[in-house]
Amino acid sequence: MSEQGNYPDFKGLTKRLTAYGLVVFAEFSLGGKDAVIPGTGLSIEDFVEKTLMEYAIGRIKHHKSRGSLMTVLGTAMRNDIIDALRKKSHEREESRAAISSNEDIESKEDVKPALDDYPQSLFPDPSSVLDEDEYCERVRESVDDEPALKEVVEAVLDLQLYKPEEIADALGTSADDIQNRKKRLRRRLCTGELINIPRKKAKSL
Amino acid sequence: MKKRRPEEARNRINRLSEALFGEPEEIDEKEAGQTLSEAGFDTDALNDRVYKRLYAEAQQYWKAQKDLPPLLKSALEQLRPLSAPPRNESELVHQAKAGVERIVEKAKLLASALLLDTPLTFAESFRNKKQPLTDADRKSLDTVQEQLKEKIERLKGHDGKSK
Incomplete structure (x- = not known):
């Protein structure tokens, strides 16, 4: 709790959620302070901000039956991260399918695929996130x-x-x-x- | 292998993660501070980012002339940057106190960096040395060099954190 009585300590939550974000990112091979989800540009801080904002305006509610506040917020953030990775993987799958079905046309017209369609060797492929x-x-x-x-x-x-x-x-x-x-x-x-x-x-x- | 629905797959990985790396709750503030510092995060900058996001959200309420949700109001109060102009006397006092605490903290860091962990001993063994350095001499010099390097790195780390 904060100095303000019954409200949670937001500075403490920010710190702990960011540290947890580092753990979750690392679990999916995204490492370090500057890591972002490939193709989305979303960083750990983005997820922390979103989670705290949703909690502050009541979109995420904390009931004691669901565990501690940190667990509720951490789990919400973790699911957001996984969903972002998964969503990106669907886009990649779709774009890959589109590329392969248009392969002949592309080879004839020498059309370069979009930057995001190139294999991102420096980043993990989110398609296998789950x-x-x-x-x-x-x-x-x-x-x-x-x-x-x-x-x-x-x-x-x-x-x-x-x-x-x-x-x-x-x-x-x-x-x-x-x-x-x-x-x-x-x-x-x-x-x-x-x-x-x-x-x-x-x-x- | 059996194909699982995405939610089911996500829940299974979450369960494994919880068993292996612990629940979010298990990361206390001390561990979080250490982890963030090692990863190069600036906690003040993190708070500022969250504050800006919440402030932008609060503007929607102000524009609509609605009361802020109590949690949002409390979050804004808590995360308000020290650089923001004080709105009343108690904020002025709080900011002054925090400012002094930071200066004292920096002074402590500086003092701890200047004081050696082991007592100083004056070594004159290399001053008039004419013979080539022995292996033992080199080892001693390397140790001193390593200690100095570590101290400089520590100082750099503290300096980077305090920015």
Whole structure:
């Protein structure tokens, strides 16, 4: 809560949402302060602003039954980011289909495709944003060299254990230790470990 | 593999993410501050951006002569930049206090940068050295060089943050 009584601390929320935005962007191979969703120009700050604005004017409502305010806002923002990536992927799919159906005409007239139709090798291809297998594969690769983190990743991905207590039981450790390892996973994510693992290009191009 | 509806696929990835990297709630202010600072974000600039967006939204209400939603009003109060002209005495006091706190913070940073972590010792071993440097000498010099580099980087980092 803020100094103003019953209202939330907006500066704290801005900070925490931006940090969470960094995590979400990194999960989808978009890294760093200046990252934007390819083809949209939307940055982490854009999503934070939008989420806080929607909350401030009552478009996003917080009910305690849905969890803490930070969880409600963070989840709304995460879904916005995924939707933006997905929407972009649909546009790309459509434009790819249009290009291939017009291939002959284009080759005859030597028409150059729009800039956005070129493969964006520097950015991840958003078309596989919801590809669970690829997501899991990249997470696994990112912790390959760190046994403590690898154990958590395997417990979640292979044993399908989701709660810290369940993971702790399986690994013979405490839930606090699992929380610490998750913190280390977030840190690894933000320092670029997952970002640096490229998505499969064959699928997208 | 079974083809999932987009919402279903999104929910599954969200669930995995939550189990692996935690819920948004798990990022506290301390961790957030550290993460943002490492990534090169300026928190004041972030607040200013959010303020501008909310202010633009508030204008719609003012134009329509409607009351601001309480949350929006509170957000604008909280995020109001220190550079904005004070509207009353309490804001003037708040801005002055925040200004002084920033100066004190900067002075503390400067002082901590000038004071070494380890006590200063005067080393004259290389002053009149005639023989070529040994491996041990080079190691000592490299260590000093690294320490100085780190200190400069730290100072640069703090300076960048405070801008």
